[in-house]
Amino acid sequence: MIPMANDGLTLPQTPADVVAHARELDRLGRPAAARRWYERALHASAGSSPDPSPAALLRWIGATFRAGGDHSAAEDCYTASLASAHAHGSAEDVAHAENWLGVVAQERGQLDEAARHYTVAHASAERAGDRRTVALVLQNLAVLATMQGQPARALRHNQRYLALYEELQDHAAAAPLYNNLGLLLSELAHYERAAAAFDACAAACARAGDLHTRATMEVSRAQLFYLRGENDAALQACTRARFLSQQIGHRPVVGETYRWDGAIRRDLGDFRAAEAALEAAAAIARELDSPLLGAAVQREMGVLFHRQTRHHEALQSLHRAHAFYTGAHAAPLATDVDRLIHDLEVMFLEIVHQWSESIEQKDLYTSGHCARVADYACALARAVDFEPKHITWFRMGALLHDVGKIATPADILNKPGPLTDSERDVMERHTVIGEEMLGSMPFAWDIRPMIRYHHERWDGAGYPDRLSGAAIPLAARILGIADVFDALTSDRSYRPAFAPERALDIMQKDASAFDPDLLPVFLRLARRLNAA
Numbered sequence: 365m366i367p368m369a370n371d372g373l374t375l376p377q378t379p380a381d382v383v384a385h386a387r388e389l390d391r392l393g394r395p396a397a398a399r400r401w402y403e404r405a406l407h408a409s410a411g412s413s414p415d416p417s418p419a420a421l422l423r424w425i426g427a428t429f430r431a432g433g434d435h436s437a438a439e440d441c442y443t444a445s446l447a448s449a450h451a452h453g454s455a456e457d458v459a460h461a462e463n464w465l466g467v468v469a470q471e472r473g474q475l476d477e478a479a480r481h482y483t484v485a486h487a488s489a490e491r492a493g494d495r496r497t498v499a500l501v502l503q504n505l506a507v508l509a510t511m512q513g514q515p516a517r518a519l520r521h522n523q524r525y526l527a528l529y530e531e532l533q534d535h536a537a538a539a540p541l542y543n544n545l546g547l548l549l550s551e552l553a554h555y556e557r558a559a560a561a562f563d564a565c566a567a568a569c570a571r572a573g574d575l576h577t578r579a580t581m582e583v584s585r586a587q588l589f590y591l592r593g594e595n596d597a598a599l600q601a602c603t604r605a606r607f608l609s610q611q612i613g614h615r616p617v618v619g620e621t622y623r624w625d626g627a628i629r630r631d632l633g634d635f636r637a638a639e640a641a642l643e644a645a646a647a648i649a650r651e652l653d654s655p656l657l658g659a660a661v662q663r664e665m666g667v668l669f670h671r672q673t674r675h676h677e678a679l680q681s682l683h684r685a686h687a688f689y690t691g692a693h694a695a696p697l698a699t700d701v702d703r704l705i706h707d708l709e710v711m712f713l714e715i716v717h718q719w720s721e722s723i724e725q726k727d728l729y730t731s732g733h734c735a736r737v738a739d740y741a742c743a744l745a746r747a748v749d750f751e752p753k754h755i756t757w758f759r760m761g762a763l764l765h766d767v768g769k770i771a772t773p774a775d776i777l778n779k780p781g782p783l784t785d786s787e788r789d790v791m792e793r794h795t796v797i798g799e800e801m802l803g804s805m806p807f808a809w810d811i812r813p814m815i816r817y818h819h820e821r822w823d824g825a826g827y828p829d830r831l832s833g834a835a836i837p838l839a840a841r842i843l844g845i846a847d848v849f850d851a852l853t854s855d856r857s858y859r860p861a862f863a864p865e866r867a868l869d870i871m872q873k874d875a876s877a878f879d880p881d882l883l884p885v886f887l888r889l890a891r892r893l894n895a896a
Contacts, residue, residue, distance in 0.1 A: 382405045383416060383421075386401035386405065386424070390424070390427070390428065391574075392612075394612075394613075402421050402425045405421055417448070419457035420460070422442070422445035426438040426439075430467075432615065433615040435652065435653055438468055439465065442461050442468065443461075446461035449461050455492035458488040459485045460485070462482070463485035463501050463504065466479075470511075471616070472654065473655035475512065479505075482504055486498065486502070495531070495532065499524075499528035499529055499537070502524050503541055506518045515551065519548065538568045539565050539568035539574050540565075541565075542568060543577060543581040545561045547584050550588045555592055559585075565577065575611065575612050579609040579617045582601045586599075586621070589601055590624060590627065595628050595631065598624065599625065602622075605621045615651065615652055616652060618648060622642065625641040626639070626640075626642035629641060630671070635668060635671070642665050646658065646661045646665070662684040670682075673718070713756070717735070717763060733850055734764075737763075737843070738759050738846075741847075742755060743889055744845060744846060744882065744885065744886050745839075747885050747886075748842070757811060758811075760811060761814035761839065761843070762843055764798070764811065765815055765843055768797035768800075768815070771793075772797075776791055777791075793828075795818065795819055795827065813839060813840050814837070817831060822841075822877055823876040823877060841882055842882060845871075845878055845883065848871060849868070853867045868891065871887070
């Protein structure tokens with residue numbers, strides 16, 4: 365009787381059989397079982413010069429961890445593989461290890477690090493004359509270029525690795541190639557050519573029995589259908605991808621299916637199902653420690669909450685995505701990430717504008733106040749060389765500076781006569797309430813000091829904390845000047861508006877209230893703006 369393993373496959377008898385058995389388990393989508401046999405082969409290789417090399421076995425063990433979403437263990441294995449490759453002077457194994465370290469870095473969102481690994485891998489593969497690995501690395505560089513918004517560069521890499529695969533006549537390796545080509549063509553809106561590439565990928569997967577790439581391709585196909593507005597077909601592709609990836613334990617693909625499922629259902633107006641799908645995707649992103657997936661999911665969440673006018677949650681989700689993309693941009697990265705950052709900032713501002721308008725609906729005499737204050741404050745901030753990268757967030761703080769008035773009774777806000785002491789206490793609480801309302805909001809730049817301190821005075825006679833001088837944050841000092849000027853030049857329940865020049869005279873007479881370096885700048889600026 366031929367001995368059988370508990371996985372139903374013939375029990376291997378020789379070292380070569382052990383490796384072949386592990387490779388078959390890998391192909392069948394059983395990474396944990398495959399890992400046990402790879403480790404057995406690695407142990408048997410100690411002190412010898414086996415084929416495959418220890419570097420290759422370590423690399424394959426790393427792949428089983430990566431399939432299960434354990435990026436840290438995978439990286440450890442690839443790093444060990446690289447050390448073994450250098451120790452044995454194998455440029456081919458160096459290329460493979462560097463390539464897979466690049467894949468892990470890319471999946472973690474460390475795109476500059478991924479590019480560095482791929483560059484070393486490409487040079488090592490060229491040095492070894494390993495054209496198959498050259499093609500593989502070019503494929504990964506094409507994917508990276510697509511992510512960085514560099515389609516022309518991605519197409520050049522695609523053309524080069526397509527030529528190499530045709531030369532090698534490697535149909536099995538062509539499957540992921542066609543998937544990546546389809547993704548690129550989808551991004552470029554060449555939808556018919558993208559569909560043909562995905563069909564070719566499916567055929568190659570069927571010939572090779574490659575379930576991993578087939579599952580990934582179905583997610584890519586879902587994206588294509590989504591871009592074409594074919595939502596039912598996109599949902600069906602997500603279902604197919606999820607079924608396949610759950611069969612083989614491919615958690616990253618499961619996460620992507622939920623992400624696209626959520627985006628599609630959101631656009632169909634099924635907000636409850638969309639949120640459930642996106643929450644599932646976010647949980648998998650956390651489980652896999654995948655910031656790329658996590659950022660994409662948070663962006664989709666932000667759009668969902670925005671459409672539901674759930675402003676607080678939308679801002680939180682959009683900031684989480686923005687924080688990742690900003691960090692990636694520091695790499696630096698290129699246009700696609702820049703576009704995403706810009707889109708997020710535009711969405712932030714749109715939401716904040718809506719919120720500021722809801723503030724003004726309570727106060728009958730401050731229509732347009734928040735927007736005008738934001739314009740004045742940003743003009744002054746630019747004039748005193750405020751950091752340009754913070755201006756967008758500074759504007760949001762200016763737009764929301766009176767957010768605490770949402771909790772102030774309308775009869776106090778709109779009272780035509782003087783306020784009593786108790787009413788003034790209630791009114792002055794809006795700065796503290798506003799800070800508390802925004803306390804859990806993870807803005808990319810902290811706007812809370814603007815909210816709390818914009819009524820403080822340079823001479824210490826302001827509120828709520830009686831701060832004075834430079835103890836008042838610069839952003840609040842700038843905002844305070846703009847706020848006073850607009851208040852003076854606007855009709856209020858207790859008096860008509862002052863003319864701009866009269867308002868500036870009043871501010872000069874009360875100069876002790878303002879930063880002595882900022883006030884002269886604002887006076888010149890306001891006179892120029894009002895003269896224009």
